Amino acid sequence: MPTADAAVGPRGARQLHVRRVIAETDDAASFALEMPDDESFRYRPGQYLTVQVPSSQTGSVARCYSLASSPHEDAELIVTVKRTDSGYASNWLCDNVSAGDTLTVLPPSGRFTPASFDNDLLLFAGGSGITPVYSIARSALSQGKATITLFYANRHERSVIFARAIDELARAHPERLEVVHWLESVQGIPDRGAVRELARRRPGRQAFICGPGPFMSGVAAALEESGMSHKNIHREVFTSLSGNPFEESTEPEPTVDEPGTEGGVLTEVDLDGQTHVVDWPRGKTLVDVLLAKDIDVPYMCKDGECGSCQATIEQGSATMLRNDILDEEDIADGYLLTCQAVPQGDDPIRIVF
Template identity: 60%
Template structure:
């Protein structure tokens, strides 16, 4: 059973799987009526509402470990962290039958081409979006996949059995390289560069602790991999409440006054031609017109509202998601974008 309120749905946990001593997977039932709403791409995440005695609730993003191409149910994997209120609460309290409020999938950490050759780096629980990509690429693509997976020790390896089974089933396509700190020490840049050098023509995806991702990014740069091929997943603690429904009214946007810019926006396959107020963020403006633009945090922190600029220029007020190369390719965050002064008429696609 699900209850839908605004953009949020209440999903029932069907199973809780103990992956390691400090990691759990939560498997959700999604009724047929909600299937389209929870359609997702490999590498995306769900935002969960978690009870809090201090604030009523907190919002936390957890990557989907399930694959839209191989798994019937949705699953997120949560690993305890020393100061992680949300992860610790879920690991201690989540049980089958529990209902959790969830936002639809979001995020931009997903390959544009699942048929490409992929070089994947995961550190600890960073394996979660990576295994989703692995399973979908094996199901839909034909390229080579190399996964370099770093952990503290053998007992910390999440999905160890599943990865071994996938590698055995696809020996010509999937190579899994484990790096254990207890055996090999911390993976330094030189080690990572040596592992990556044979695959600099691949597309790289990196997820894990900050120092690990920084070391991998540095190693790939030194190895000569172009920045355009390197994709890093970065989660930040959401500063606002993405479950709130503060939808601006037409009066709000009209009251902003000032100049407008003609814009043609494609959302969910439908094209809308509008006059966009120059001081109003795009997502706010579209919502005020009754257009169901995608968004989650509305603070420039999650990437759910990523859009493509086909014509014209925009300015982002805040951005913690997109890199310089992605911006150069025309991507921007709709919740933070306003028209740039003097721009030509805009053409945008969500």
């Protein structure tokens, strides 16, 4: 079996061999990729890969796919792709990629991951939204003490991705994993009252939701009605990227060095246990400011579409140029997409990643 191509492209892109393709359902397939041995491909459960898909029209397109594998359990990187009606990349991948092929991917990214595997979890998945949630569940069961309830909604029985594996997981951990399947063909659209009650009977948990937009907003609303704090509700939005991080220049424009000069705002950034003090020029996004200073800030799309650059603003004020991820309450809670954030006002700013 060939090994991972050592070539590293822009942004750490690697060509990885596809070891296996697994037909999961009639319209979803898993692609098990070889794990390269460099640090940049270490990942946390809930993170995703960005995959390059050739296109005769544009050269290529980029799409994100959550890792369904667990970093603690699996030696391969596994993404599971569900065909989208009239969708380009999902159908191309399912139709064209076989074992032995290579895929060009960017290193794992994303912030949809539990802070601890010991905190009890409420996991909600709709359809292909199971992928990050399955990785989180398996990782927490093997690495922590968390008790987990997985609410898993699907159109019908045939569309349940990982059905057998989830059954086996529940049988292996009867005291810690409870699975509630919801089939639209039998029970209709997931019922807000049922979700509310489920959450009420399991207080004090962290919730992770992934699935179609209406599913996620319905579940989030029900959780809040049950009394859960907005801060304990984490969502992963599945969208198609409009830009192409494989092809775009990622060189940030140079910024001034002296805090407080050229009308910028003095800004303290806490990132990976380090505090950086920077001048944040008006009109420049924080990700560009940090990249220009060689600070290793998390980001992927730079278009406000993926959420990997999310941080909280703890002091001062900033606004976002574009945002397809955060809702009004997230923003009220201080969450910010730093690839779209520009400073507001004159007060010093503090950002925590």
